[in-house]
Amino acid sequence: MTTPLVLTIQSHVAYGHVGNDAAMLPLQLLGIQPVAIHTVQFSNHTGYGEFKGQVFQPAHIADVLDGLRARGVLSRCMAVLSGYLGDAGVGEEILSAVQEVRAAHPKAHYLCDPVMGDVGRGIFVRPGIPEFLRKRALSMASVITPNHYEFELLCGGTPLTTVPAAIKAARSMLSHMHDATSALIVITSLRTDDLPQDSLATLAITADHAWLVQTPYIDLQPLPNGMGDVFSAVLLGHLLQGNTAPVAVASAVSTLYALVQRTQSGERDLPLVACRDQIINPSEQFSATPVSA
Numbered sequence: 001m002t003t004p005l006v007l008t009i010q011s012h013v014a015y016g017h018v019g020n021d022a023a024m025l026p027l028q029l030l031g032i033q034p035v036a037i038h039t040v041q042f043s044n045h046t047g048y049g050e051f052k053g054q055v056f057q058p059a060h061i062a063d064v065l066d067g068l069r070a071r072g073v074l075s076r077c078m079a080v081l082s083g084y085l086g087d088a089g090v091g092e093e094i095l096s097a098v099q100e101v102r103a104a105h106p107k108a109h110y111l112c113d114p115v116m117g118d119v120g121r122g123i124f125v126r127p128g129i130p131e132f133l134r135k136r137a138l139s140m141a142s143v144i145t146p147n148h149y150e151f152e153l154l155c156g157g158t159p160l161t162t163v164p165a166a167i168k169a170a171r172s173m174l175s176h177m178h179d180a181t182s183a184l185i186v187i188t189s190l191r192t193d194d195l196p197q198d199s200l201a202t203l204a205i206t207a208d209h210a211w212l213v214q215t216p217y218i219d220l221q222p223l224p225n226g227m228g229d230v231f232s233a234v235l236l237g238h239l240l241q242g243n244t245a246p247v248a249v250a251s252a253v254s255t256l257y258a259l260v261q262r263t264q265s266g267e268r269d270l271p272l273v274a275c276r277d278q279i280i281n282p283s284e285q286f287s288a289t290p291v292s293a
Helices: 020-029 058-070 088-104 129-140 148-154 163-174 227-240 245-261
Strands: 005-015 033-044 053-055 077-082 109-112 184-190 199-205 210-216
Touching: 005 020, 005 088, 005 227, 020 033, 020 227, 033 058, 058 088, 077 088, 077 227, 088 109, 088 129, 109 129, 109 227, 129 148, 148 163, 148 184, 163 184, 163 199, 163 210, 184 227, 199 245, 210 245, 227 245
Parallel strands: 005 033, 005 077, 077 109
Antiparallel strands: 033 053, 184 199, 199 210
């Protein structure tokens, strides 16, 4: 049996679980071989405070891609995953890689996690990255996984206070994505006025359908870093296994909930290694419920 390859271009920290360091183990446990290119190399993520390291320049990413190309690796990749960019110029290298992967596999997924910011923290990426994500990456992506705050940024900053409003906005955005008929938008950490305040929702939208997955709200302070990175990796893994969108989203939500539930108070990282069984088979399974706009 051939193990599927996924090109994952994200941040790297020596200590902690964010970016590629949050995505690689889940992909491997789900039977996917990650081909990881790092956009940055830091000592630790920002949850631990001060960090050392550097943001890699686009030329560095291009050089690594050249090496993979020479080995015939890019043409064997079945999907591309991207997260924190560090520099907008790196994004252009990612899009070039997506085009190359799709030249060999036209149906290849590009899952773009549009990392820009969050409620309470605001925008925490360099200038130019939000514009790149809106104007360039969106048109190449087949799946995007913004949190509520990031989705509103992609929509131009318009507050979305109801589930139908979010579905309507997503349907408009889908028309600008790669293969709009099959594209998927997954909004995480959705908190709208028409949802229970003691729950956390994930909304998945395609051109014809929408589903809502709700879990109990876990009041964990501080929240561990890397939750979105783990979610995106698990979601992509399930899609590559051939699962439908609602099954893949529900599985990713169930895994993330299980990991957050098992995170000790004060910990800045999800217990990926200690609770790796929850990545493959989460103990509590949540379902995706169809919703209408």
